[in-house]
Amino acid sequence: xxxxxVDLPEKIAEELxxxxxxxxxxxxxxxVRVALVEFLVHRAGELQERFQHDDIEWALREKQKAQQ
Numbered sequence: 001x002x003x004x005x006v007d008l009p010e011k012i013a014e015e016l017x018x019x020x021x022x023x024x025x026x027x028x029x030x031x032v033r034v035a036l037v038e039f040l041v042h043r044a045g046e047l048q049e050r051f052q053h054d055d056i057e058w059a060l061r062e063k064q065k066a067q068q
Contacts, residue, residue: 006032016028016031016032019031
């Protein structure tokens with residue numbers, strides 16, 4: 001498993017701590033993992049579409065530059 005460090009706004013960090021303190025999650029890492037999985041599951045298609053759109057825009061700009 002890969003570890004990463006994340007800087008959070010104080011308000012979000014406090015809410016994360018509350019979720020652990022109230023027993024909803026075992027620790028902050030678990031809460032963050034669940035949040036990321038939920039985000040990716042629900043937004044994966046949207047993210048993929050946005051990345052494709054960005055790639056197409058880049059290709060069109062490059063084509064336009066090459067034609068000038």
